[in-house]
Amino acid sequence: MSNKELPEKWQQSAKVIKAVQIAFDMDTKLQYSIRRSALDKGISPSEQIRHLLELPTHKKPKRPRLTVSLSSEDYQQLGERYQIPADQQLEIKKSVVEELTQFALKSEFNKSE
Structure with a gap:
Protein backbone atom coordinates (compact mmCIF):
# COMPACT_ATOMS: atom_id res chain seq x y z
CA MET A 1 0.00 0.00 0.00
CA LEU A 53 22.07 20.89 13.02
CA GLU A 54 19.62 23.45 11.59
CA LEU A 55 17.08 20.76 10.74
CA PRO A 56 13.34 21.37 10.98
CA THR A 57 11.89 20.96 14.46
CA HIS A 58 8.36 20.43 15.70
CA LYS A 59 6.54 23.72 16.00
CA LYS A 60 4.24 22.79 18.85
CA PRO A 61 5.86 21.38 21.96
CA LYS A 62 5.10 17.81 22.86
CA ARG A 63 3.70 16.90 26.23
CA PRO A 64 6.67 16.84 28.59
CA ARG A 65 7.01 13.59 30.47
CA LEU A 66 9.50 11.33 32.13
CA THR A 67 9.53 7.66 31.25
CA VAL A 68 10.83 4.46 32.78
CA SER A 69 10.28 0.85 31.75
CA LEU A 70 8.98 -1.36 34.55
CA SER A 71 8.96 -5.14 34.52
CA SER A 72 6.51 -7.29 36.46
CA GLU A 73 9.30 -7.79 39.02
CA ASP A 74 9.64 -4.01 39.32
CA TYR A 75 5.90 -3.71 39.98
CA GLN A 76 6.21 -6.45 42.60
CA GLN A 77 9.02 -4.57 44.34
CA LEU A 78 7.22 -1.22 44.13
CA GLY A 79 4.01 -2.82 45.35
CA GLU A 80 5.85 -4.03 48.43
CA ARG A 81 7.45 -0.61 48.87
CA TYR A 82 4.09 1.19 48.78
CA GLN A 83 2.09 -1.66 50.33
CA ILE A 84 -0.07 -1.94 47.21
CA PRO A 85 -0.81 -5.21 45.36
CA ALA A 86 1.50 -5.50 42.32
CA ASP A 87 -1.46 -5.85 39.94
CA GLN A 88 -2.74 -2.37 40.88
CA GLN A 89 -0.35 -0.66 38.49
CA LEU A 90 -2.28 2.62 38.35
CA GLU A 91 -2.13 2.98 42.13
CA ILE A 92 1.58 2.16 42.07
CA LYS A 93 2.08 4.79 39.36
CA LYS A 94 0.31 7.37 41.54
CA SER A 95 2.63 6.52 44.44
CA VAL A 96 5.67 6.78 42.18
CA VAL A 97 4.53 10.21 40.95
CA GLU A 98 4.08 11.33 44.55
CA GLU A 99 7.57 10.12 45.50
CA LEU A 100 9.16 11.78 42.46
CA THR A 101 7.27 15.00 43.21
CA GLN A 102 8.55 15.00 46.78
CA PHE A 103 12.09 14.41 45.51
CA ALA A 104 11.82 17.31 43.04
CA LEU A 105 10.34 19.68 45.61
CA LYS A 106 13.03 18.75 48.13
CA SER A 107 15.74 19.25 45.50
CA GLU A 108 14.40 22.69 44.59
CA PHE A 109 14.16 23.65 48.27
CA ASN A 110 17.80 22.60 48.87
CA LYS A 111 18.95 24.65 45.84
CA SER A 112 17.31 27.81 47.14
CA GLU A 113 19.08 27.66 50.51
Whole structure:
Protein backbone atom coordinates (compact mmCIF):
# COMPACT_ATOMS: atom_id res chain seq x y z
CA MET A 1 0.00 0.00 0.00
CA SER A 2 1.55 3.33 -1.02
CA ASN A 3 1.19 6.64 0.84
CA LYS A 4 -1.38 7.75 -1.71
CA GLU A 5 -3.60 4.80 -0.75
CA LEU A 6 -3.40 5.58 2.97
CA PRO A 7 -6.03 7.75 4.62
CA GLU A 8 -4.81 11.34 4.77
CA LYS A 9 -4.52 11.36 8.57
CA TRP A 10 -2.17 8.33 8.42
CA GLN A 11 0.14 9.70 5.72
CA GLN A 12 2.18 11.78 8.20
CA SER A 13 2.66 8.70 10.38
CA ALA A 14 3.95 6.80 7.36
CA LYS A 15 6.68 9.44 6.93
CA VAL A 16 7.70 9.07 10.56
CA ILE A 17 7.93 5.29 10.22
CA LYS A 18 10.52 5.76 7.48
CA ALA A 19 12.75 7.85 9.78
CA VAL A 20 15.76 6.09 11.28
CA GLN A 21 16.91 6.84 14.80
CA ILE A 22 20.66 7.19 15.22
CA ALA A 23 22.68 7.29 18.41
CA PHE A 24 25.78 9.35 19.04
CA ASP A 25 28.61 7.98 21.17
CA MET A 26 30.05 11.09 22.75
CA ASP A 27 31.93 12.04 25.88
CA THR A 28 29.62 12.15 28.90
CA LYS A 29 30.36 15.85 29.48
CA LEU A 30 29.39 16.70 25.89
CA GLN A 31 26.16 14.72 26.18
CA TYR A 32 25.39 16.46 29.46
CA SER A 33 25.92 19.86 27.86
CA ILE A 34 23.47 19.10 25.04
CA ARG A 35 20.91 17.59 27.41
CA ARG A 36 21.21 20.51 29.82
CA SER A 37 20.78 23.01 27.00
CA ALA A 38 17.66 21.16 25.86
CA LEU A 39 16.30 21.05 29.40
CA ASP A 40 16.89 24.78 29.84
CA LYS A 41 14.91 25.40 26.63
CA GLY A 42 12.15 22.97 27.62
CA ILE A 43 12.73 20.73 24.63
CA SER A 44 13.90 17.16 24.16
CA PRO A 45 17.56 16.39 23.51
CA SER A 46 16.65 15.18 20.01
CA GLU A 47 14.91 18.49 19.28
CA GLN A 48 18.02 20.31 20.55
CA ILE A 49 20.22 18.24 18.23
CA ARG A 50 17.91 19.02 15.29
CA HIS A 51 18.10 22.73 16.22
CA LEU A 52 21.91 22.63 16.41
CA LEU A 53 22.07 20.89 13.02
CA GLU A 54 19.62 23.45 11.59
CA LEU A 55 17.08 20.76 10.74
CA PRO A 56 13.34 21.37 10.98
CA THR A 57 11.89 20.96 14.46
CA HIS A 58 8.36 20.43 15.70
CA LYS A 59 6.54 23.72 16.00
CA LYS A 60 4.24 22.79 18.85
CA PRO A 61 5.86 21.38 21.96
CA LYS A 62 5.10 17.81 22.86
CA ARG A 63 3.70 16.90 26.23
CA PRO A 64 6.67 16.84 28.59
CA ARG A 65 7.01 13.59 30.47
CA LEU A 66 9.50 11.33 32.13
CA THR A 67 9.53 7.66 31.25
CA VAL A 68 10.83 4.46 32.78
CA SER A 69 10.28 0.85 31.75
CA LEU A 70 8.98 -1.36 34.55
CA SER A 71 8.96 -5.14 34.52
CA SER A 72 6.51 -7.29 36.46
CA GLU A 73 9.30 -7.79 39.02
CA ASP A 74 9.64 -4.01 39.32
CA TYR A 75 5.90 -3.71 39.98
CA GLN A 76 6.21 -6.45 42.60
CA GLN A 77 9.02 -4.57 44.34
CA LEU A 78 7.22 -1.22 44.13
CA GLY A 79 4.01 -2.82 45.35
CA GLU A 80 5.85 -4.03 48.43
CA ARG A 81 7.45 -0.61 48.87
CA TYR A 82 4.09 1.19 48.78
CA GLN A 83 2.09 -1.66 50.33
CA ILE A 84 -0.07 -1.94 47.21
CA PRO A 85 -0.81 -5.21 45.36
CA ALA A 86 1.50 -5.50 42.32
CA ASP A 87 -1.46 -5.85 39.94
CA GLN A 88 -2.74 -2.37 40.88
CA GLN A 89 -0.35 -0.66 38.49
CA LEU A 90 -2.28 2.62 38.35
CA GLU A 91 -2.13 2.98 42.13
CA ILE A 92 1.58 2.16 42.07
CA LYS A 93 2.08 4.79 39.36
CA LYS A 94 0.31 7.37 41.54
CA SER A 95 2.63 6.52 44.44
CA VAL A 96 5.67 6.78 42.18
CA VAL A 97 4.53 10.21 40.95
CA GLU A 98 4.08 11.33 44.55
CA GLU A 99 7.57 10.12 45.50
CA LEU A 100 9.16 11.78 42.46
CA THR A 101 7.27 15.00 43.21
CA GLN A 102 8.55 15.00 46.78
CA PHE A 103 12.09 14.41 45.51
CA ALA A 104 11.82 17.31 43.04
CA LEU A 105 10.34 19.68 45.61
CA LYS A 106 13.03 18.75 48.13
CA SER A 107 15.74 19.25 45.50
CA GLU A 108 14.40 22.69 44.59
CA PHE A 109 14.16 23.65 48.27
CA ASN A 110 17.80 22.60 48.87
CA LYS A 111 18.95 24.65 45.84
CA SER A 112 17.31 27.81 47.14
CA GLU A 113 19.08 27.66 50.51
